[in-house]
Amino acid sequence: MNHSLQWDIFCKVIDNFGDIGVCWRLAADLATRGHRVRLWVDDASALAWMAPGGHTGVRVLPWQASFDSSAARLEEQPTDVLIETFGCEIAPEFIAACARQSSETGLKPVWINLEYLSAEPYALRCHALPSPVQRGPAAGWTKWFFYPGFTEATGGLLREPDLAERQSRFDRSAWLAAQGIAWNGEKLVSLFCYEPDALAGLLRRFSQHGLDGEPVRLLVTAGRAASATKAVFNDEISLLRNIHGRNLLSISYLPLLTQMAFDPLLWACDLNFVRGEDSVVRALWAGKPLVWHIYPQGDEAHLDKLDAFLDMLRAPPSLRSFHRVWNSKSASPEALQVPAPDLPAWQACALAARSRLMAQDDLCTRLLGFVAKSR
Numbered sequence: 123m124n125h126s127l128q129w130d131i132f133c134k135v136i137d138n139f140g141d142i143g144v145c146w147r148l149a150a151d152l153a154t155r156g157h158r159v160r161l162w163v164d165d166a167s168a169l170a171w172m173a174p175g176g177h178t179g180v181r182v183l184p185w186q187a188s189f190d191s192s193a194a195r196l197e198e199q200p201t202d203v204l205i206e207t208f209g210c211e212i213a214p215e216f217i218a219a220c221a222r223q224s225s226e227t228g229l230k231p232v233w234i235n236l237e238y239l240s241a242e243p244y245a246l247r248c249h250a251l252p253s254p255v256q257r258g259p260a261a262g263w264t265k266w267f268f269y270p271g272f273t274e275a276t277g278g279l280l281r282e283p284d285l286a287e288r289q290s291r292f293d294r295s296a297w298l299a300a301q302g303i304a305w306n307g308e309k310l311v312s313l314f315c316y317e318p319d320a321l322a323g324l325l326r327r328f329s330q331h332g333l334d335g336e337p338v339r340l341l342v343t344a345g346r347a348a349s350a351t352k353a354v355f356n357d358e359i360s361l362l363r364n365i366h367g368r369n370l371l372s373i374s375y376l377p378l379l380t381q382m383a384f385d386p387l388l389w390a391c392d393l394n395f396v397r398g399e400d401s402v403v404r405a406l407w408a409g410k411p412l413v414w415h416i417y418p419q420g421d422e423a424h425l426d427k428l429d430a431f432l433d434m435l436r437a438p439p440s441l442r443s444f445h446r447v448w449n450s451k452s453a454s455p456e457a458l459q460v461p462a463p464d465l466p467a468w469q470a471c472a473l474a475a476r477s478r479l480m481a482q483d484d485l486c487t488r489l490l491g492f493v494a495k496s497r
Contacts, residue, residue, distance in 0.1 A: 132185070206265075232266070242430040292390075333393065337371070344378045393465065438471055
């Protein structure tokens with residue numbers, strides 16, 4: 123697709139910034155490739171630290187904008203592609219304005235429902251399926267399901283064209299010095315999580331045994347991970363003391379990181395604990411051992427999603443066991459026994475998965491190809 127298109131992406135922020143994180147990354151990637159993007163979001167506050175400089179070609183607009191304001195934007199630049207993300211529904215007034223424009227120009231926008239990432243079989247079955255619009259001002263149009271995924275037959279994963287090149291230039295020592303982290307050769311572990319019941323057990327293991335027998339420096343991200351870590355220390359005064367009086371764990375608390383600054387954190391570490399959709403993809407691209415804290419659901423449907431992910435990863439038994447504990451809920455968290463990480467096996471698994479996935483087209487490339495065929 124050689125010509126620039128106008129994209130309208132709609133996002134409702136549920137919690138934890140995952141929705142806006144994925145939408146911003148997609149918008150920025152499209153703009154980098156020469157397209158124009160309007161990102162309609164009901165709460166853009168996270169972008170103040172996630173993407174403080176904005177991005178050329180991306181305009182962030184309030185979801186609650188009046189109908190007159192929305193219509194004016196369409197008159198200024200008609201939309202070519204509509205994207206509803208994660209099941210949100212575009213305001214009917216906006217669709218009505220699109221329909222009026224379409225009747226005048228004879229061109230319909232490509233309307234896409236971008237779904238959550240999953241390795242489960244339904245993503246493969248449902249990707250690119252049409253959903254005819256039965257009623258309303260856009261009756262007769264087609265909405266298309268677009269599922270990100272880990273196979274050639276899905277929508278792929280977000281990956282900027284220059285990502286591998288940026289990673290190849292990364293200097294860990296220089297990055298650590300720039301963060302003000304006095305590094306003495308410890309194993310580096312990043313922590314980006316919710317509030318896992320197994321966190322106290324993990325910190326106790328690192329304190330007593332380190333990682334592969336070496337001291338650990340834990341780099342804790344701001345927000346829920348930092349609060350959870352500090353809560354563990356408040357609850358367990360003696361956490362950092364073992365029977366030998368020796369402590370193999372030190373902790374550095376990080377400030378809020380922009381999206382661009384999150385990648386170097388993952389590249390720097392020997393083991394990455396990540397959560398949510400966007401960060402697990404970035405951890406895959408980092409090619410380092412990773413543990414995913416999947417977003418918990420009341421009916422435990424997240425565990426099926428986690429198993430499918432581990433199958434895709436071709437995870438060794440030790441990595442599967444660790445994920446089970448890390449994602450467990452327990453009435454007695456202190457009873458959770460955190461197994462020892464097996465870094466060599468996990469590293470081989472991560473590099474193999476990265477190699478397989480890097481050989482596939484990224485999500486933005488597949489999305490552009492799908493739109494080109496559907497116009």
